[in-house]
Amino acid sequence: MITMEDIIREGNPTLREVAHEVTVPLSDEDIKLGQDMMEFLKNSQDPVKAEELGLRGGVGLAAPQLDISKRIIAVHVPNGDLENPEPTLSAVMYNPKILSHSVQDACLGEGEGCLSVDREVPGYVVRHNKITLSYIDTDGVKQKIRLKNYEAIVVQHEIDHLNGVMFYDHINPENPYALKDGVLVIE
Template sequence: MITMKDVIREGHPTLRKVAKKIAIPLNQEEEKLGNEMLEFLINSQDPEIAEKYELRPGVGIAAPQVDVSKRIIAVHVPSDDPEATEPEFSTVLVNPRIISHSVQQTCLPEGEGCLSVDREIPGYVPRHKRIRIEYFDLEGNKQKKRLTDFSAIVVQHEIDHLNGVMFFDRIDPDNPLALPDGLEVLESEE
């Protein structure tokens, strides 16, 4: 089981490397890693389990964050519909890549956080509002998916990790809280 002690923090060299592509089909170790990363996210969103194991809540994690420089990410984005029994998007993505994206950009009103960053970093992080991704699932099947708004932001954040990019690299260093022209702030549903 992955816990916070397995998550490396900013400053660790693995977080700045471009992760290696994974050969399909995955080996057992890679499949196990993908499942454990997804399990970590699900556990981190369960208040009792999170408290018991001192997990910080997360919606996405990339293999480089657990010191494995391979192109594999897990996301578990809960639905914003209180009646929903299924998450909005929950899967492991192997060798994910963005194959198209909107010109329209968006960002989270409170900025972004990261399991590998133990400090608050204020600032808007511009992301594409809509993306289309291609990836392999754990069984080695090629998948395509369209994502918008929060799910799109989460996947872009995690793909950045595969390329050695941290979210704060995308914040305007001179004026972190200035909204660039055309950047839409994603409204929370609460």
């Protein structure tokens, strides 16, 4: 089981590496890693388990955050409705790739945080509002999906980890809340 002790923090050079593609067909080891990453996200969003295990709530996790330099991400985005547990997006993605993106940009009004960053970094993290993405799923099948708004932002945060990029690399150091015209602010 993955816990916070398995997550490396900023300063660890693995977080700045470009991670390696995984081989297809997927190895049993890579399938197991993906399953463990998804279990972490679900546990981290379960108030009882998160408290027991001391987990910080997360909607995404990338293998480099576990000191494993492979192009594997997990995303589990809750829909916000406590009545309906159906997540809006829940997937383990191997070799995810952004094929195209919108001209329009977007950012989270609250800014971003990271499981590998134990401090608050204020400011807007401007990303693409819509992305078309390909990836290999847990069954080894190639998928192609379109994402927008929050789901697209989360996946871009995770793919950044595969390329050694941290969320604060996108923040304007002079004016962290400067925004160009037309950027969608997601509240």
